[in-house]
Amino acid sequence: MTEQKKLSLEECLNAATETKELLLGRDALEGIPRLLREHYDFTAACIIADENTDAAAGTQVREALSAAGIPLAASLVFPGSPRLHADCRYAARISAHIAALPGYRGLVPIALGAGTVNDLVKRAASELNLPYLCVPTAASVDGYTSYGAALLSEGFKQTFPCAAPRTLAVSTTALREAPAYLSSSGFGDLAGKIIAGTDWIIAEKAGALGAPGTEPIDPLAWNMTQTGLLDTLRLSADAVRKDAEALELLFSALSVTGFAMQRLRSSRPVSGCEHLWSHIWEMEDLSTDGSPVTHGHKVAVGTLAAAAFTEAFFAPVSPPLPSLNWKLPSRAEREAEVRAAFTTPAIPGTGPAEAAVKTALEKLMEEKRAKALAEALRDNWKEIREKVLERLPPYDELRDLIARGGCPVLPGEINLSRGEGIAAARRAQMIRNRYTVLDMAWDLGVFGEVLAKMEEGPCLR
Ligand SMILES: [Zn+2]
Structure with a gap:
């Protein structure tokens, strides 16, 4: 754009x-x-x-x-x-x-x-x-x-x-x-719009190629939420230090993203997979010292995890080849996978696991369609990669900016281990039929490889 x-x-x-x-x-x-x-x-x-x-x-x-x-x-x-x-x-x-x-x-x-x-x-x-x-x-x-x-x-x-x-x-x-932590939470929620933007680019393209859970980019909503976003973040990072101008700018920017949601009756302009990470942690009632971690602080760490995932996924300049042992799971296999991922005890027939099974099965395409989509995504890899990387600031730069806004940048700061912070990606991909970079990696059969790359790399350390 x-x-x-x-x-x-x-x-x-x-x-x-x-x-x-x-x-x-x-x-x-x-x-x-x-x-x-x-x-x-x-x-x-x-x-x-x-x-x-x-x-x-x-x-x-x-x-x-x-x-x-x-x-x-x-x-x-x-x-x-x-x-x-x-x-x-x-x-x-x-x-x-x-x-x-x-x-x-x-x-x-x-x-x-x-x-x-x-x-x-x-x-x-x-x-x-x-x-x-x-x-x-x-x-x-x-x-x-x-x-x-x-x-x-x-x-x-x-x-x-x-x-x-x-x-x-x-x-x-x-x-x-x-309290300052509330202003930094707003900053974290706003920082998430970086990933909302890159995921929207991915979803628009994938949707044109036959993927489910996508929306084309609405130019006005895009302009409202994405134009000058990095500058707005840089100028509002002092909200946590009670700077009046920074606070006003932060509040206005957050309000505008809400107006974009009203326009589209959808949270697509403001929420990509960084929010799926935060939703996973919201379901788990994440807390530090007895107080729940705020939404924006979870989004801040989710944004960094999502940025690292996106970077790792698009690190190769050519489309990834499917891993040798990857094949599309059957419905029964996929259901078992989801149930194993959501081990929170719940009343049988209700709770996160049931809802996630339903969503993950809705997203599971039949083999012919899945194969056609994977091929089309590979053919369009370079174009998607270029557009996404053009919008995504380098991980270190994003981490420093989020830290300057007073948000947590390490899983340990929100009571998670680094491994848990990364592994939440699997569940994040299961809970919503909204196409993001997580789905693109899954559809190309390289989800596990991307996570392994994240594990080895410097992110969230
Ligand atoms: Zn949010």
């Missing part, structure tokens, strides 16, 4: 299908009554938060509403500790709370919090068919403005379809006061 002109936040907002306005500034919370009056048909508002996020901005939001004479229904405030989980069960708690309030059809839920609170409210509001308003308290994820909410359901990470907030009020003071 040729580099285009970077679009403004306003221009990107115009591409969004659900979000109508985003207020970003020091006094943004004072604008909430106006947002409500201009964009909602409502009788009252209802705040959903946790104790930490309520302490961060709850008073200002309540004061702004009360000064404007806007009634407030009973708030739902979750405990601040242990940290709230992005699990469907809590979304159900929120919808039950709202539905039990008198005249709930006229309520506007206000999601006051970081990524988890927002995803839970997004899901609950969508179940109740109510448009909601989002008050982010940290530049921690891209999900504030995205279509869909990534939640655990019976232990399996899934993206549920649900509408983005109609409006957002973002206090830059709240972003500055948020």
Whole structure:
């Protein structure tokens, strides 16, 4: 793709299908009554938060509403500790709370919090068919403005379809006061867009050659998420050190990636295999010192693992030859492989293994088609390789940038061994029918070889 002109936040907002306005500034919370009056048909508002996020901005939001004479229904405030989980069960708690309030059809839920609170409210509001308003308290994820909410359901990470907030009020003071690890998490989520871009290039080409789980590149969404991405990362790396400009830039960039998701009703523009790595670790409830590792920190390590995988895969200048002992597994063999990879004890018939078996079998092509695809991928290897390597910064450069943004860069920092960090690639390839470099390596029969190359190499050390 040729580099285009970077679009403004306003221009990107115009591409969004659900979000109508985003207020970003020091006094943004004072604008909430106006947002409500201009964009909602409502009788009252209802705040959903946790104790930490309520302490961060709850008073200002309540004061702004009360000064404007806007009634407030009973708030739902979750405990601040242990940290709230992005699990469907809590979304159900929120919808039950709202539905039990008198005249709930006229309520506007206000999601006051970081990524988890927002995803839970997004899901609950969508179940109740109510448009909601989002008050982010940290530049921690891209999900504030995205279509869909990534939640655990019976232990399996899934993206549920649900509408983005109609409006957002973002206090830059709240972003500055948020714990530094939340800002670095947002940075990690944004760094993942590098791989989202290279995987989209791969998927577009593979899709044209007959691969499943692909989407052609949408030029506008590509421009929104990819143009100037490396520069944006370099300029926002100081968000973790509470630099005001860096934080504002980071929040805007994350919001824009959400608008791109709204436009396409898909997370393809913002999520490639780096997110599959993070989803695997989310299902495993990865934690350090008793606290769950944030989404963005898992994405940061996933981004480096994915970058190393991509580098190792495209290291040869000519297409790889299939390994001598590789053959397409039968459905039964593939199912056994997936079950062996997901050993987490679960209730029989449910849980990650069942969902992964279903997905992996959906992806398993019949032999003739698989062979034709492998041949076509080999024929187009050079072109794909060139386009991908043009976008992918060298591993060391990416690692230094991610470290500068305050993110973990070693598996040990998120409580994993290096071997576990690399091996998660196998499961990552099994959990989603979204074509990435992992699938291209699998379809060419060199998946194991690429992992062996990663093991020997310097990545994640
Ligand atoms: Zn993410």
